[in-house]
Amino acid sequence: MFRGMFSIPQGSAVQPTDLLPIPLTEDSAEEFRALCWVVYALPNEIHLQSTRGADIPRLANAAKMCHKYTLPVFEGWALDMIRNQCQPGSLDYLKTCPSDILHTLMGLALLCNHGRLLSLVETNWIFRARSGELPCNSALAAGEKYNRRQFLADVYYHLNKQLYASNLSSGQAFSDLNLTDQQLLRLLSGHALLSNFWYHLRRDPLPHYPAIGCMSHHICILVWTATPWASTEGSDVLAGLNSARSYVASTLSARCALQ
Structure with a gap:
């Protein structure tokens, strides 16, 4: 099975023998x-x-x-x-x-x-x-080692939802998460960006997109205002987006909201 599989190391002053086996x-x-x-x-x-x-x-x-x-x-x-x-x-x-x-x-x-x-x-x-x-830290370690970006995103998103549910004290901070400094920085940065996105999505005026055929923007605004946003207050942004998308998609006339 192994005959000829391993070549003798090149450049070695001492040739391998039965007493000096070839290193694998x-x-x-x-x-x-x-x-x-x-x-x-x-x-x-x-x-x-x-x-x-x-x-x-x-x-x-x-x-x-x-x-x-x-x-x-x-x-x-x-x-x-x-x-x-x-x-x-x-x-x-x-x-x-x-x-x-x-x-x-x-x-x-x-x-x-x-x-x-x-x-x-x-x-x-x-x-x-x-x-x-x-624990999430073991999953993050594997995702980082093998550069599994979607896998990492799923783990961080779960941790992001945990931040909302946890009762953090000033002394405890985030020690229970057992994350490295870099992992904690990524989590908190993502948390801030998602929270900011969620806040502005719900409260900023709906943009007008005449290029996609919107002729009655007031209808889009009415639909957008009536959209039943999930009551998660940002703890699960994806659930909120899916809820809003389903409602808006049922009203085909709201072109800007669909955009």
Whole structure:
């Protein structure tokens, strides 16, 4: 299996021997054991991976190593077994696994370009963070590491709603959020921008857009004034926008409001 896979390091004064093995750069012993396991696994071990007894961390290490060493059949099998455990239904591994496994699976899905697995990981992580089951700071750390901007936006938006619901004291400040200084700055900046947008959207005069065919702007103003804004007072801007959009869309004559 491994004959010729690893070349002798170049420029080394001492040539590798049985006593000086060839180093495997960036591969841990655990990861390499997982690679050996997936290649030589017995039939009963293979079958076990399609049941609740599946070893997801070992499968993840195996998929990572098979991707690195170009073993697509083994890589595909390991990813399929992981995805099957993560599907909504009887197994639903992602609903109970710790955040460090979610972090690992997010990186693996991106490495192997597995969009379905990535979507399952992010959706479940956001759900569990919103329910308070998992801390948001672990989700933010993963989103920052892998530059998942929409994922980060969803987590920060949840934290933004928490700011409205929390009873903050001057001594406590934001310490309970367990955010880094940079993360807290992003949260508070986004909170200020959303609050400012929400305030002006509801209170500023509705602009006139004659270029889109508005002939009776007073109708647009009447519709806009009567729009039933959500009573969230900015704690959930998206809910408020969706409520306003649904109402305005039902009145096709209010062209400027639709704009």
